[in-house]
Amino acid sequence: MKPTAGLVLLLFTVSQGVRGPCDARREGALCYGQLGQEIILRLMDKTPARFILQKKTHHVFKWLGDPSTIPKRFSFISKDATLKITNLAKNDSGHYTLLIYNKAGFELENRKLQLFVEAPVSSIHVVLRCQPQGQQLVTCSSTGGDNLQYSWWLNKNPLQQNDIFSGHVEKYNISLKQDISGRLRCSIRNNVSEMSEEVCLPCVFINCTSNGTVISQWLPEINQTLCDNPILREKxxxxxxxxxxxxxxxxxxxxxxxxxxxxxxxxxxxxxxxxxxxxxxxxxxxxxxxxxxxxxxxxxxxxxxxxxxxxxxxxxxxxxxxxxxxxxxxxxxx
Structure with a gap:
């Protein structure tokens, strides 16, 4: 029988999009939206007589003072000059230009902004593998999500580089030193979502029998329950x-x-x-x-x-x- 690693504690945290409107009133603003969700853009302090939001040379949204001209997936609230876009798609990402005019049709302002639509982190899976010399290889993975960023936490504190045998704290897999123990949490996030999961350390050397099969190797500590008649368990x-x-x-x-x-x-x-x-x-x-x-x-x-x-x-x-x-x-x- 081949023993498998098990998770002691699972902790998931999911952030659905960016809370609150994105402030696009400044030049070169960066706004992030979650794929399939909505985003609210704060374009101006007050609603002008006319304005146009265009992507490259294509007019995406045009305000002429008549709500009936608003296209699908868009809604504009003139009281606070906010624009909401629903059901975001990948092709909504890109560079936008906001053109503001007065009643006479003269251009008052020409401002740039960027919109990024990202797929959220859809899942997370943390696996602990014990190496022959007692080092602890931990892999953190996800089946979905754009622009993923990884971070590691040990006993609720950021994992330090000197705790790592090989790898880096910003990568999806790391190898920890033999003497590291406690709860290790991997966090995967991007600009619109975040998920995390914990695994319990350390690896221990188990030398025992399980259903008549001799087990003599480094395994996660939870696998000590596999033993029928423990011979030696060396932490x-x-x-x-x-x-x-x-x-x-x-x-x-x-x-x-x-x-x-x-x-x-x-x-x-x-x-x-x-x-x-x-x-x-x-x-x-x-x-x-x-x-x-x-x-x-x-x-x-x-x-x-x-x-x-x-x-x-x-x-x-x-x-x-x-x-x-x-x-x-x-x-x-x-």
Whole structure:
């Protein structure tokens, strides 16, 4: 299946002819009329006694003060000196001469004017085609209209030449850079009408399957709905900017996390060192306490020993009966 480009938003503006009369009171005036429509020409400030409007040497309209002499397709309003021509045809275009006379027939003024009859813009069609490298080729066309003029607008602002990869803003087709996104509007106009149409940018790279068919190419963003099981949808500039922004945010969060962990572990280490110092002091006190207890124990033991000694001293003395003869005997033996 071959995917086709689709339009997201259509906007048509049609101008039917030029509103109001064309001011032909000055020399060399240019007046524009729409094919098949009517045009009103303001020829003079006030109606003279006589005047003739001729094309080349042919008298197109002659005013002699009698409305009955007015030809078909023409009507003259003497109050404001305006001439209306209906059902304009291509051969109505050309150079005209206005000759103004007084009652005596003397020529008072000889003035030139030009009339252009143009076919209006009959249709407009904008097509977005995505190029292999991501460039966006946009074509704006019409099936009718004379002297067509093209203009491009991006997000309601005039498209700039530096946004274009190739082409020109006054041409019917342009190639936009890959990073251009938003609503692109093409306007086709001439002197009697105007039409415009919008298309949504950008092109995106779609890599997916659609009804069992693999799609792997640059397509307008709207064609993402073709995918059954998207594999990869890589947007151009907008997606890249989003990813860069997200990467920056994540990097900042990682830095903050690392900093927080470092502060946490430093505080934890500081608390552990303080605790170790407190335990060392407690150990010293404990040793001193044990020494005191040992001294006290020894004192208690000595007291008990003294009591034992005292109890031995308290025994009645053993009286030995010495035999004086025995002692004398021993002395002799020595």
């Amino acid at each position: 151009s500039h907008q997606s890249k900017n989003y990813l860069l922004a997200m990467a920056g945010v994540l990097s900042g969060m990682v830095i903050l996390l690392i900093t927080g962990l470092a502060v946490f572990f430093m505080q934890k280490k500081k608390k552990r060192d303080t605790k170790d110092e407190e335990e060392l002091v407690y150990a010293d006190v404990k040793i001193v306490t044990q020494q005191r207890r040992s001294i006290k124990a020894r004192e208690e033991m000595e007291v008990e020993y003294d009591q034992v000694k005292f109890s031995e001293r308290a025994r009645p003395p053993v009286v030995m009966n010495y035999d004086a003869s025995f002692y004398a005997q021993v002395r002799r033996d020595r």
